[in-house]
C-alpha cells in the first residue's frame with residue numbers, strides 16, 4: 001500500500017503535508033511515533049473517516065480497530081462477536097484467533113461491553129476485526145492495557161493475517177518490548193513525516209546503536 005504526497009489539516013493545524021509512506025504486504029507493519037505524531041490521523045485518513053475529501057488510497061477496503069472502541073455498552077461479548085461474524089466470517093478465524101476465542105473470550109461471553117476492562121476490550125475488538133474480509137487492516141494500539149502474554153497472542157494473530165491471508169496489516173504500538181523479536185517492517189513518524197522505514201537491522205544501522213529502544217527513540 002503506497003501513499004504519495006498526501007496533505008491533511010485539522011482546521012488550523014496542518015498534520016500531513018506532502019506525506020508519503022509505503023506499507024509492505026510481506027511483513028507486519030509497525031507504526032511508531034511519539035504521542036501526537038499523527039498515527040491515528042493517518043489511520044483515519046486511510047479508513048476514510050477523517051472528513052477529508054481526498055482519501056490517500058481510494059477504492060481499498062479497510063478493516064479498522066480504532067484506539068478505544070466504545071461501541072454498544074449493553075451488548076454482551078457474545079453479541080459483539082456475532083456482529084463481527086455476520087459482517088465477516090468465522091471461517092476467516094486464524095489459528096491464534098481461535099486460541100484468543102477459546103482461551104480468553106469464551107470465559108467472558110455473557111459480560112457486557114460496558115463492564116469490560118481496557119485490555120479485554122482490545123482483545124475482543126482485535127479478534128473481531130480479524131474476522132472481517134478486507135484488503136487492509138489497521139489496528140490502533142491493540143495491545144494498550146493488554147498483558148504481555150495476551151499482547152503476544154494479538155500480534156501473532158496479526159502476523160497470521162499477513163502470512164496466511166496475504167493481507168496488508170498496520171499496527172501502532174508504544175511498548176517496544178512486544179516487537180523486540182519480531183521480523184516486522186517498522187515505520188516511524190515524526191511531526192507528520194516518515195523518519196524511518198525499514199527493518200530493525202536497518203534501523204539499528206541508521207541509528208548507529210545495537211540498542212533497539214535507543215534507535216527507535218532517535219528516529220521518532
Ligand SMILES: Nc1ncnc2c1ncn2[C@@H]1O[C@H](COP(=O)(O)OP(=O)(O)OP(=O)(O)O)[C@@H](O)[C@H]1O
Pocket residue numbers: 010013015033034035036037038039040041042
Ligand atoms: N479531531 C481533531 N481535531 C483537531 N486536532 C486533532 C484532532 N484529532 C487529533 N488532533 C491533533 O492532531 C495531532 C495528531 O494526533 P493523532 O491522534 O493522530 O496522534 P497519535 O500519533 O495517534 O498520538 P497517540 O500516540 O497519542 O495516540 C495531535 O496534535 C492532536 O492533538
